[in-house]
Amino acid sequence: MLRIAVPNKGSLSEPAAAMLHEAGYRQRKDRRELVLIDADNQVEFFYLRPRDIAVYVGSGRLDIGITGRDLLLDSGAHAEEIMRLGFAASTLRYATRPGSVTGVGGFGGLTVATSFAGIVTKHLADHGVDAAVVHLDGAVETAIQLGVAEVIADVVETGTTLRNAGLEIIGEPILESEAVVIRRPGDSAQEAKVRQFLRRLQGVLVARRYVMMDYDIRSELVDKAVALTPGLESPTVSSLHDKGWVAVRSMVPVQDAQRIMDELYDLGARAILTTGIHAARL
């Protein structure tokens, strides 16, 4: 049985469960369920606090886990990132009241409030800045208003929360984060099952990013058409009953599909169809 840690709340929880479901795994129906066994796939899911996941995986009690890169690094746990999942993308950034300080270099003697004390303490030390770090659990923006800190370091996605709190971002991002799959370095237990799990998630990413495109094109134009739809490796070109035409099938990125269809049409392609991909193994 492969033992997998899954976030039980917060920004990671729903997209992680959705991705696992799309990859063909059973997921809990009730948010109070703490453990779920998917016997068909020989997998056991443990629904844990996102911050704790790296600790469980790092201790070797669980084989792999889904968490945020920022949470992994902040935990200091003995675990490493083995796959990027794309969701819960955010940056960790410093912010303060406009006009107070302009960069990390000016933080000396100030207090920085954050939920990521591990990362921030290291970042300040790396920049040779002697600032105090106060650890808060969340709603860090309020720390400045209440006089607990002059600077905060917090997760930023759209920046709306900071703007609403009247704060402004300073300096470069401390870290770029997203959801990742983590594992203990050098752990080779359950290797085949881990590889299979990763292939399934990779299949979901491919199915979300690409569509299948089919079209007919005159034989003499096929090279030009294929240049527009090169596929991941090589497109399939099949003969048609009408000898002057061929049928082409190729994967194209979903965000480019409409533009490519327009360009193929202008080139002379007809019967251009795109269909969704439900699952993939490349």
Ligand SMILES: Nc1ncnc2c1ncn2[C@@H]1O[C@H](COP(=O)(O)OP(=O)(O)OP(=O)(O)O)[C@@H](O)[C@H]1O
């Ligand atoms: N607004 C957001 N947009 C994208 N990612 C986010 C956002 N807020 C948090 N994250 C990311 O989600 C992961 C989980 O963070 P956390 O557990 O704090 O979740 P949360 O959504 O803030 O939940 P809560 O604060 O209610 O516990 C982290 O990797 C963090 O970078």
Ligand SMILES: O=P(O)(O)OC[C@H]1O[C@H](OP(=O)(O)OP(=O)(O)O)[C@H](O)[C@@H]1O
């Ligand atoms: O840049 P934005 O799009 O505004 O998103 C970033 C905000 O989202 C998260 O807050 P959350 O709602 O999870 O509250 P928290 O501060 O209690 O974690 C994060 O901590 C930021 O405050």
Ligand SMILES: [Mg+2]
């Ligand atoms: Mg939060």
